[in-house]
Amino acid sequence: MSDTAADPRLLRAPPKKGIRLSWADERLRAIVWQILVLGVVFGIIGWLVSNTQHNLEVRRIATGFGFLSREAGLPVAESLIPYSPTDTYSRALLVGVLNTLKIAVVGVILATIIGTLIGIARLSKNWLLSRIAAVYVEVVRDLPLLLQLLFWYAILQGLPGPRQALHPMEGVFLSNRGLKLPWIQWQDAHSFALLGFVLGIVITVLYARAAKARQMADGQPRRVWPAALGLILGLPVLIWAGLGAPWTGDIPALRGFNFQGGVTVTPEYFALLVGLVMYTAAFIAEIVRAGILAVAKGQWEAAEALGLQRGLIMRKIVLPQALRVIVPPMTSQYLNLTKNSSLAVAIGYQDIVSISNTTLNQTGQAIEGIAIIMAVYLTISLSISLFMNWYNSRIALVER
Amino acid sequence: MKPMRLATLRALGAAVMVGTMSLPALAQQQPAPPAAPASATFDAIKARGTLSCGVNTGLAGFAQPDSQGRWQGFDVEYCRALAVALFNDASKVRYVPTTAQNRFTALQSGEIDVLPRNTTATLSRDTSLGLDFPAVNFYDGQGFMVKASLGVKSAKELDGATVCVQPGTTTEQNLTDWARANNVKFTPVIIERLEELVSAYVAGRCDAYTTDVSGLAATRSAQPKPEDHVILPEVISKEPLALGVRHGDQRWADLVRWTHNLLLAAEEFGITTANVDKAVADDQRPEVQRIVGKTGGLGAMLGVDNLWAVRVIKATGNYGEIFERHLKPLGIQRGPNAQWTNGGLQYSFPFR
Numbered sequence: 001m002s003d004t005a006a007d008p009r010l011l012r013a014p015p016k017k018g019i020r021l022s023w024a025d026e027r028l029r030a031i032v033w034q035i036l037v038l039g040v041v042f043g044i045i046g047w048l049v050s051n052t053q054h055n056l057e058v059r060r061i062a063t064g065f066g067f068l069s070r071e072a073g074l075p076v077a078e079s080l081i082p083y084s085p086t087d088t089y090s091r092a093l094l095v096g097v098l099n100t101l102k103i104a105v106v107g108v109i110l111a112t113i114i115g116t117l118i119g120i121a122r123l124s125k126n127w128l129l130s131r132i133a134a135v136y137v138e139v140v141r142d143l144p145l146l147l148q149l150l151f152w153y154a155i156l157q158g159l160p161g162p163r164q165a166l167h168p169m170e171g172v173f174l175s176n177r178g179l180k181l182p183w184i185q186w187q188d189a190h191s192f193a194l195l196g197f198v199l200g201i202v203i204t205v206l207y208a209r210a211a212k213a214r215q216m217a218d219g220q221p222r223r224v225w226p227a228a229l230g231l232i233l234g235l236p237v238l239i240w241a242g243l244g245a246p247w248t249g250d251i252p253a254l255r256g257f258n259f260q261g262g263v264t265v266t267p268e269y270f271a272l273l274v275g276l277v278m279y280t281a282a283f284i285a286e287i288v289r290a291g292i293l294a295v296a297k298g299q300w301e302a303a304e305a306l307g308l309q310r311g312l313i314m315r316k317i318v319l320p321q322a323l324r325v326i327v328p329p330m331t332s333q334y335l336n337l338t339k340n341s342s343l344a345v346a347i348g349y350q351d352i353v354s355i356s357n358t359t360l361n362q363t364g365q366a367i368e369g370i371a372i373i374m375a376v377y378l379t380i381s382l383s384i385s386l387f388m389n390w391y392n393s394r395i396a397l398v399e400r
Numbered sequence: 401m402k403p404m405r406l407a408t409l410r411a412l413g414a415a416v417m418v419g420t421m422s423l424p425a426l427a428q429q430q431p432a433p434p435a436a437p438a439s440a441t442f443d444a445i446k447a448r449g450t451l452s453c454g455v456n457t458g459l460a461g462f463a464q465p466d467s468q469g470r471w472q473g474f475d476v477e478y479c480r481a482l483a484v485a486l487f488n489d490a491s492k493v494r495y496v497p498t499t500a501q502n503r504f505t506a507l508q509s510g511e512i513d514v515l516p517r518n519t520t521a522t523l524s525r526d527t528s529l530g531l532d533f534p535a536v537n538f539y540d541g542q543g544f545m546v547k548a549s550l551g552v553k554s555a556k557e558l559d560g561a562t563v564c565v566q567p568g569t570t571t572e573q574n575l576t577d578w579a580r581a582n583n584v585k586f587t588p589v590i591i592e593r594l595e596e597l598v599s600a601y602v603a604g605r606c607d608a609y610t611t612d613v614s615g616l617a618a619t620r621s622a623q624p625k626p627e628d629h630v631i632l633p634e635v636i637s638k639e640p641l642a643l644g645v646r647h648g649d650q651r652w653a654d655l656v657r658w659t660h661n662l663l664l665a666a667e668e669f670g671i672t673t674a675n676v677d678k679a680v681a682d683d684q685r686p687e688v689q690r691i692v693g694k695t696g697g698l699g700a701m702l703g704v705d706n707l708w709a710v711r712v713i714k715a716t717g718n719y720g721e722i723f724e725r726h727l728k729p730l731g732i733q734r735g736p737n738a739q740w741t742n743g744g745l746q747y748s749f750p751f752r
C-alpha cells in the first residue's frame with residue numbers, strides 16, 4: 001500500500017463534477033467559447049437573411065417558391081419524361097434533375113470501367129500499352145475540362161449534316177444532329193418483359209448467395225451462370241413471347257429537316273459524356289494504379305506459388321485488397337464527375353443548372369433558383385457518399 | 401425604416417456637396433434650380449466619378465469592342481451620352497459586359513447603373529424583377545435566320561427543324577408560343593454564350609437561328625459570306641428594346657428617359673453634331689432654345705446643368721446620326737424606329 005501512496009499521480013484529487021464560476025475552470029471556458037462562436041455564426045446568418053429580405057423588399061423583387069406552379073414556357077431539347085413548354089416550372093426542373101442524373105450515372109459507370117482498364121494497362125509489362133496509358137493520363141488530366149468539352153462538341157459539330165449523314169448500317173445514322181438508333185415501339189409486353197428481367201436479376205442474386213452458402217458448407221463450387229443466363233435472359237424472352245412477341249421497329253428516317261423516329265443520342269449529351277468520362281477516367285486510372293501498387297509484392301508471389309494464373313491473381317487476390325485503398329478517393333472522383341456535369345451549360349446540355357438558370361432569369365428569383373441547384377447537388381452528392389461509405393465499410397479489412 | 405432614413409441622409413449630404421461644388425457654374429446661367437428629389441443612383445455615380453453601363457458581351461452594331469478595345473455601337477452611344485450629360489466626358493464610363501442571364505442581377509445588385517443591352521421591356525420584368533424601363537431605344541421583333549441552301553422561304557416551313565436559341569430570353573418563350581400557335585414542332589438547341597450558339601448554327605447543328613431581327617442582321621453581317629444566310633420575312637413578336645434602371649429611383653430614370661428624348665428631339669428639329677453650335681447661336685424656334693438650354697432651365701430640373709443637351713449632341717449626334725453610324729452598315733432599316741413624323745414609333749416628349 002505504501003508504494004501506491006507514494007505515486008504522486010494518485011495523490012491528486014479527482015476532478016470535481018460541478019462547474020466553478022471562474023475563468024480558470026476549463027469546462028466553463030469551453031462552454032463560454034462555444035456559446036460565443038455559435039452566437040457569432042447565428043448572428044451572421046441572421047444578419048444575412050434579414051439584410052437580403054430587406055433589400056429584396058426595397059427593390060420590390062418578388063420572393064417565394066410560388067413560381068414553381070406557373071407555366072414554364074421554356075423549351076427543353078431532351079427529356080426522360082414527357083415534357084412540353086406548357087408544363088410547370090417544377091416539371092421543367094424535374095426534367096433537369098433527371099438529365100443531371102442521366103449524365104452522372106452513366107458517366108460514373110463508364111469512367112470506372114475505362115479508368116480501371118487504363119490503370120491496369122499502365123502497370124502492364126507491355127511497354128507500348130503502359131506508355132500509351134501513361135501519355136493518356138498525363139495529357140487528359142492536365143487540360144481544363146471545359147476546354148475538353150468544347151473540343152468534343154466542336155468535333156461532333158464537324159460531322160456531316162443530316163442529309164449527308166454517315167450510314168454504317170440499316171437504321172443507324174451519324175450526323176451533326178447526333179446518333180440516331182432504331183428502337184422498338186414500346187408496348188405492354190415490353191414492360192412486362194422488363195419486369196421479368198429485373199425479377200431474373202433478383203432471383204439470380206439470391207440463387208448465387210445460396211450457392212455460395214452451400215459451397216461454404218461442403219466445399220463444392222457450384223455453377224451459377226447457366227441458371228443466371230436462363231433467369232436474366234430466358235425469363236423476359238419467355239414473357240415477351242408468351243404475350244405474342246410484338247415487334248414493330250421504330251426505324252429513324254430522314255423526313256424534312258431531321259430524322260424522325262428511333263432514339264437519339266444528342267451531340268450535347270455525347271460531348272458531355274465523352275468529356276467527363278475521359279477526364280475522370282484519367283484520375284481513376286491513377287487511383288487504381290496506386291491501389292494495385294499498394295498490395296504487397298508477396299501477395300503476387302504467394303499466389304503464383306499456388307499456381308494461379310495472372311488474371312485470376314488480379315481478380316481474386318490483388319483487386320479485393322486494392323479496393324480498400326481505391327474506394328475512398330474514388331468517392332471523391334464520383335462527386336467531382338457529378339458536379340463537373342454542371343459545365344453542361346457551356347455546350348447546351350440542359351441539366352439542372354441550365355434549367356434553373358433559365359428559370360431564375362425568367363422569374364427573376366435568383367435566390368430560390370440557386371437554392372434549388374444547391375439542394376439538388378447536395379442530395380445527389382450525399383447519396384453517392386452514403387453509398388460509397390457503405391460499400392467501403394463492406395470491403396474494409398475484417399479484423400478477426 | 402431606419403436604413404431608408406440613413407440612405408436619405410447620405411444622399412442629402414452628397415447632394416449638398418455636389419451642389420456647392422457646381423454652384424459657381426450654375427450661378428452664371430440660371431437662377432437657383434428647383435431642388436430635385438434625392439437619388440441614390442445619381443449620387444453614387446457622381447461620387448464614383450464614372451457611369452457603370454451594362455452592355456452586350458459582343459453584338460455587332462449594338463455593343464462590341466473595336467480593334468483598339470474601345471466599345472462601339474448603338475447601345476454604347478447611350479452610355480456615352482449619359483456620361484457626357486453627367487461629367488462632360490464620354491470616356492467616364494465603365495462598360496460591364498452582361499450576358500442574357502446575368503444582366504438583371506447586375507442591375508438589381510447595383511453593379512451597373514443603367515442597362516442599354518437589347519433588353520425587351522415586359523410586364524413581369526417591370527414588376528417582379530424590380531426594374532423600370534424609362535425609354536425604348538429600339539423597336540424590334542423576333543425573326544428567324546436560315547442557311548440560303550436550305551431553300552426555306554417562310555418560318556411556317558420550319559416544322560421539324562432544329563432551332564438554335566439563347567436561354568433566359570424572351571426569345572425562348574416567344575419561340576415556344578409561336579410554335580404552339582402555328583402547330584410547328586421544333587427541337588431546341590439552347591446555349592448561353594452567343595459565340596457558341598452562333599457557331600453551332602453556322603456548323604449546321606441547327607437549321608435555324610432565332611433572335612431579334614436586329615441581332616440576326618448583326619450576326620449575318622459578321623459572317624464571311626452574309627449572302628449564304630437568309631432572314632425569313634416573319635416577325636413573330638414585339639420586342640421593345642429598352643434602357644433598364646432600378647425601380648424606385650425616379651430622378652435617375654428621368655435623366656435616362658430624357659436623354660433618349662433629347663436624341664430623338666434633336667433629330668426631329670434637325671440638330672446634329674455639326675450644326676449644334678449654330679443652333680445655339682441662331683435658332684429662334686422656342687423648343688430648340690429650350691433644348692439647347694438658352695431658356696427654360698430644363699437641364700437643372702433633371703439634376704444636370706442646362707448645357708447638357710449641347711454636350712450630348714456634340715458627343716454622340718442625334719438619334720438618326722447614331723442609327724446611321726452603327727446600324728445602317730448592318731443593313732438594318734429605320735422601319736418602326738423612324739421618327740413619328742415619318743410614320744415610325746420614335747416620338748420625343750415635348751421639351752417644356
